[in-house]
Each structure stands twice: as structure tokens, then as C-alpha cells.
Amino acid sequence: MAFPVDLRRCQALGLAGTAVLALGGETAGALPARELPAPASVQAALGLVGVYFGVVLLIAAWVLLGRLVRSADPPSPRALLLVLVVWAAPLLIAPPLFSRDVYSYLAQGAMVDAHINVYTHGPAQLGGPLAEEVAPLWRHTAAPYGPVFLGVASALSGLTRGELPAGLIGMRLVALFGVALMAAALPRLARHCGADPSAALWLGVLNPLVLLHLVAGAHNDAMMLGLLGLGLVAALGAWPILGGVLVTLAALVKAPAALGLAAVVVLQVRAGRRPARAVLTTAAACAATTVAATAIAGTGYGWTRALGTPVSPHNWALTSLLGSATGALLKRLGSDLAPLAMPAWHVLGLAVTGVLVLAIWWRLRPHPVYALGLSLATVAAFGPAIRPWYALWGLFLIAAAAPSTSVRHRVAAVTAVLALAVLPSGGPADVGQLVLAVSGGALALVVLWQAHLAAHAPALGRTA
Template structure:
């Protein structure tokens, strides 16, 4: 079939290499993935015996992961080269890489089972913001990791309504529920890839480069497609809202971004972009896409409104008030429809728990151990103190990014702010990097340092969690390393080609920095 599709040679090689990797990764996941405790599908398909070969599954999974990561990195060189693939071609590559992962059990996290349990609690009328899945019990409780069984959910009512719908449909059929939650996540990914090229054009960035970094990267495939994380829904709505704001549809943008924040709260930072663009439009009576570009980039030719321009203060107050009213109305309506109440506001502190790891928590644990060794009474306060220090640092980085918004551009400033929150906040997971990565992919300078470092961070974070979602043993680490080493001979064969020269983006908006 692939031979009937005309693709640049390098793109075709990347597609085939990544497809082979995704297939091997998905196959290994049948033995070493985040498998359900009560699996009704594997026995029906005669696959139950694979669970006894977890070591072989890890070898296969990491062999495939190495191929997939190498294919993505090499595709990035093709995107920057002399014969680049079009955005439509990149979407074909993304679909080919995603298909094997869609049909298999989840990988790298067991959060999808928590989503099902929380959805079942909503359906049963239990308060998910007061208690964890242990309050409900039942067969779904066995699928939730022990550390989260007593933890209230930090997710907003918009996502819980989706989880409740899937849980109500699948009842106690865990595989059916997993595929239902994956369908929800895939809807978010589809919305993201539909809007990301348009947002990139508004920011003066090559849509192909934005898709490569923001949609085809391994974190999206591993954690949004395979892991079915609700971050996919949040990011899809956030990017759709930003795209609407760039097209003068400010009311729609405020509503959609508020919905994104009612999935996961960090998306609320996107409302700042809406307020700023709306204020610029009212003050200057000009088409606002120019406002999202850095000051050093010439603005797009915008249509001038027939309305008289407002004063800056009046425009700011009107934009802020309109956005706040729309956000409040959307929040009230969604909360009333779902019937979950406003406990989600209180549960925003759930990530600040003893079970979460982050950069600040790691420093806090080291500090605690040193204080305990010194016999200090302050040892118990070390981790909380460092977590609040991390939040303060994230707030400072956010303020710094917005202070330089004229030089950076609004979407780029938003991406840097969300990245700082993910890296310095009280909880850190590999997929959290996507909060900032996707806006950065749409707005960062095409050949800038931040884009390169973000891509390298993606590579590093693909190996920080194991396919089962649990902490690996020494034997499992050895099996993973063996699988990656088995991929080396194949990758050497692909390494002999010389990369094509980097070409500039020739779109409608300039990309000079």
C-alpha cells in the first residue's frame, strides 16, 4: 500500500522505520504493558500466556521504542531539509505510527484505569473530590494503583463527564472501558492536529515543523495515544481555543479554553492570550493575529474594523471583563450539568502530595535526608518547603515570559509558562511536558535554541517510565537495555545517509527572528 503513495524517499524510510518500531512496541506491550488485572479480552484472543513472558516483552518493546524514536528524529532532519514532507504527508506518517498503538493495551501508565474508576464514582453519585476510588470498591478498584486508591481526583468536571459516559457504557468490562477512554483521547489528538498548522501559520512558523515537534513526537504517541491521558483533551481544546482567538473569534476562544481548564487547570493560562488579543483588537481596531507575533517579525496584513478604537484602559477592562464573564458562565454551566459541584477547586492541591515526584520534591527529599542525619527538627518541612519554592519559581518564570511577550510573541510566552509550571511544579510526569511543548512547537523560532532543547527533552523523557507503569526491577532494566541494543544494527544502516541541507520556511508569514 505504501508503494502506491508518493512520498519523498527519506520520509518513506522514516515512515517504515517508525511503523516497524510502533508495531514492535505495541507487541511487547501485550506482555509488558500496563495490563488490566481483570482482562476479559486476552483470554478470548488466546493471548493470556503472553503475560508469563514479561522479560521478552520488554526486549521487544524497547527494541521498537528505539526504532520509533530514531525515525522521529530522522524525520525532523527531513522536515528541515531540501525535500521536506508536506503537513498532509506528516499526518499520514502520524496515522501509520499510531495505528499499532491504538489497538493494544495501554503503555507507560495506569492512569486510564483511574479515569474509569472516577467516572464510575460520578455515575454512582459519589463525590470524587472528597474520596478516592476506594470509597466505591468493586472490580475497578483492583485496576487502580494502590497509591491513588484513596486520592481525590484533581480533574475538572468537563473531563469527569466524559469519563462517566465511558464508564457507564463499559460497566465492568475493563478492556472496553480502556478503548472508550482511548477514543476520547484520540478525539483530543485529532482536534490538536487539525488546529496546530493554522496556529503555526499565525505565529509565522512552518506548519510541518510545528507538526513534527508538537504532534509526531514520541511523547504524544506513547502517552496521549497509547496511554490515553486526559492531557490529550486539554491540549486539543487549548490549541483550538488559541486558533479561534487568532481568527478574531474571541468569545468562542474564551469558552473553549475554559473547557480545557475544566479538564486540567493549567490550561487556564491560555485565557491570558485571549484577553491580550481581544484588548489589542479593541484598542487598535486591527486584525489580532499580528499581536501574537514577536515584535521583530513583520505583522500579517490584517483587516481593519469599522468600529472606532477604544482607549487602552477601556479596551483592557472590556476584554478582561468579557473573558472573565464567559469563563465564569462556562464553568457554572458545565459544573451544573455534570452535577459534580465545585469540589474541584479544593482538589487542585491534590498534586501536592507525598506520592508525587518532581524536581522540587527530589531536592526536598535530599534536603530532608540531610536534615535527618543532622538531627534537625526541620526535616519534616523540607519537601513541602521545596515544593512551594518550585511553585514560586514557576510563577517567576511565567511573569518573566509575559514580561518579554512583545519579543517572544503571546503563544510562545504561553508555551514557556506552561513548560515552567510542568518542570517546576509539585508533580512531574513525562506527558506534562506536552503542556508547553505544543504551544512552543507552534510559535518558537524555527531554528532557535528552545526548540532544539525541547526536542532533546522529548527524547530523554521517553525512557523515564516503564511500559507497565510501575518501578522496574534490575532484571527489567537489563531487558530494556538489551532491547535497545538490538536496535543498534538497524539504526546503523540508516545512519549512513547524509542529511539534506536546511531550507527556510517560505510561508505567508516571515520567520526571521
């Protein structure tokens, strides 16, 4: 028998998940260094169990909500947005979770505010308590972000005067603004693509990855995707130049969004503009926006070297894994080519990405939003670095434009797996932490199963 499902129960179950998740993050999250408990402490262990207990409850609530969206009487987009607010509420006051990137954002904003070149120096050049919060790998690494995001981070640094608690709250508010833009754009994109707006919101915004990494983790991908979605909405309407400006602003947060300019051009051509005029108009809007944004931010054009940012040794991108394995094999064989293995695989990955993106656009020219979503997913999959939240680059637009329910189901399955892929501290896992994480998830499954049995006990009794 099916688990009884309605909107109120989905709200309550998801809220319980994010509340327990936020509570567990108080001892197991990506906390400031002075607040970190001992890794082997009881508090850290209970926090880790609690985080994964909450994550599994959240995934269960999301899956049940998906069933409700596909039912004969689905909730409206407005009702789903209310669910998003309810689920996200506990995460607003939680510490950073699943990554320490937010500390890098704050340090880089303080560097811009102090007129230190973030494209030639890492946060170590800033020094002080804020730089010490940055993960050791990135303390000597130049910023990989564009002037739009660094300008926002610099303004936030000035407003908060370098105070860490205020800065963390401010950066989460920036991420929430990006999520709000995503939620505003997605139903409009879905209607244009002939998709159900409620189904698009369920997959693209209520997704656990959005809550765990864009809200709880405060990643700047939210800002990138929000501006990208808004730019595509503008391009669909009567404002193609505004669309080009907004998509360029998204690319000046993180570079992959630049692929959206191809969609802006195609949308103009579909609206009746000549291809040459569409290309020139979009290029002019892009150039003017880039010059203006870079001048206002005062960061210079060092962001053009963003793709050269070093890759984490804990990175599990396909090309990095193959590069590590090949390098280890060559080293064991005594070959001098071992150091070249990783760069060679990264170059091959970029080449494969380019070929696949061209093939996608050639085949899906009449469906630019879907083509863009698949292209961004390809960039994330075959790039030299990957994190679970990178999946949102393509997922956000695939949610609006997927041509079939089966595509949405496969994407949803990948989402559920990726939601469990990173520790709340953002660091690498050891065996003990993995055991605790699995224990928390298993405990949540037991509770859900007992709730299922309790809900059906009266019906079973009547049947007997």
C-alpha cells in the same frame, strides 16, 4: 555519509517501531491485574525488551522525518498527518502503556455515574474490580480533574456499563479525539506565529511523547491540549468569546490550561480591543462556562482543591527531589523540621513558577502563544509533580511559536530523552528491568546501524 531518508521509509520505520512496541506491551504494559504475567517471567522480559526496541525505532523514524521536514522539499502537513495515522494505528489496539492512570479515569467516571463524590473519596470507595485496577497510591486519593473530563468519563462509564475492555477502548478514543484537535489547531497557530506548519506538526504532534503517552497511555492531557489549541485558534480569529469558552473547558479538564486565558486577553488587545473590555469579556465567558460545565457534570466545585492532590513518592520533580534530600539530611541531623522540608520546597517552587511566568509574559507580550508555551513548560518543570507527558503542555505551543530552529532542536533532544524515561508498566524500575530496557534499546541501535551499512554497501563498492 548521511542515512538515506524519504517519507516512505520514515513511515515504515515508525510503523515497525509502534508495532513492536504494541506487541511488547501485551506482556509488559500496564495490563489489568488478572492479565499480569509474573515479573520475572520470560514473557514479561521479552515484552520489555520489545517495548524499548520499538521506542528506539520510533525515535529514529521521528528524527529522520525531522531531517526530511527541514529539507529543500519538505512533506506537506497533510502528508505528515497521514504519517501520524500510520504510526498510531498499532497503538490503538495495544493495552495501556507507560501508566495506569487510565484505570483511575474509568474508576472516577464510574464514581460520578454512581453519585459518589470524587473530590472527597478515592476509587476505593467505589470498590469492585475496577477500583482494584487503580494503582494502590491513588485508590484513596480524590480526583484532581475538572468537571469537563469527569463528565466525559461518567458518560463513558454509562455507555460501557463498567466493562473494562470497552472502557479502555473508549478512553483511548477520547484521547485520540484530543490528538485530532491538536493536529487541527497546530498548523493554524504556526501560520499565525510565522512558523512552518510542517515543522510545527513534526515537533508538536508527531512527537514520540504524543504517541507513547497520549495515544498509548490514553492520558487526558490530550483532551486538555486539544481544547486549548482550538480555543487559541478561535481567539486568533473573530471569535474571542468562543476562544475564552474553549480555553475554560480545557482548564476544566486539567487546571494548568487556565493560563491560556491570559493569551486570549492579549490576543484581543492586539486585535484592537480595550484591555478592560478584553478582560471583562474573557472573565464573563470563563465564569459562564464554569458554572454551566459544573452543573451539567454534577460534580460540584470540589475540583478547586485539585492542586492539593498528594504527590507520588516515586515522583522526580525538581522540588520533590530537593525536598526529599533536605528532609533526609535534617532527619539524619535529628532536626524536628524534617517533615516540613517537602512542603517548603513545594511552596518555593510555586513562588519561583509565579515569578518566572510573570517575567515571561512581561518580556513576550507581543508573542502570546510562545509566552503561553514557555509558561506551561515552567509550570511543569517547577511544579510539585512531573511526568514525561507533562512536557507536552509547553511543547505543543512551543512547536507552533518557537522563534528559531535551535529552540526546536533543544526541545526535540529533551523529547527523545523523556520518551525513554518510564517503564511500559507505569511502575518503578528495578535493576533487572533497567538492564532489559537498555538491552532492547541497544538491540534497536544495532539493527539501525546494520541497515545503514547495508544501504551504503553498493555505493562503497562502486567507490572502491
